Amino acid sequence: MIATHNRKKAGEMVTILSRRFPQLELLTLADFEGAPEPEETGSTYPENAAIKSESAAAFTGEWSLADDAGLEIDRLDGAPGLYSKRFGGEDLPFPEKMAKILSLLAGEGSRRARFRCCVALTSPTGETKIFEATCEGAIAQAPSGGGGFGYDPIFLPDDADGRTMADLTADEKHRISHRGKVLAMVGDYLEADGTL
Known part of the structure; x- marks a missing residue:
């Protein structure tokens, strides 16, 4: 079960995992009426991921x-x-968030950056395993591309021939992205552990 109400993120995660595990029925919080989405009060990525996965596992009784x-x-x-x-404010649209970042980076200087993704996998009995991966790259001079979501239009992955994450096809993105990498680690763990 994918513990998010974010449809774009859920869609990406379901796509990546279902290609590897076509036998699984992958649900999201939207499939469970009244499922809470707890406040992310952690001070690290692992803490926030675990808050969400543990809440979902407790509510649904499913792997989350x-x-x-x-x-x-x-x-x-x-x-x-x-x-x-x-x-810039939770309600600030991403185009404006990206414009703010580009303004802050105006002039000479490093544009190195990375996307970091941490995943928490919680069993129905409440045990949680943490996985983490990054996608290294740089910030573009201007937004480009119509794919992806969030900051994808201004992020230039190292392995993308000068294209932004939003310029890539979904398959290309999933192969090199932080989320694609970390979900591959989750898949390896589930297979090695005998859970699947």
């Missing part, structure tokens, strides 16, 4: 998986990082 991810920019001392969704 949740992630917390952020964009970390070296020149901004790792910001927006853990607060990527709330950067």
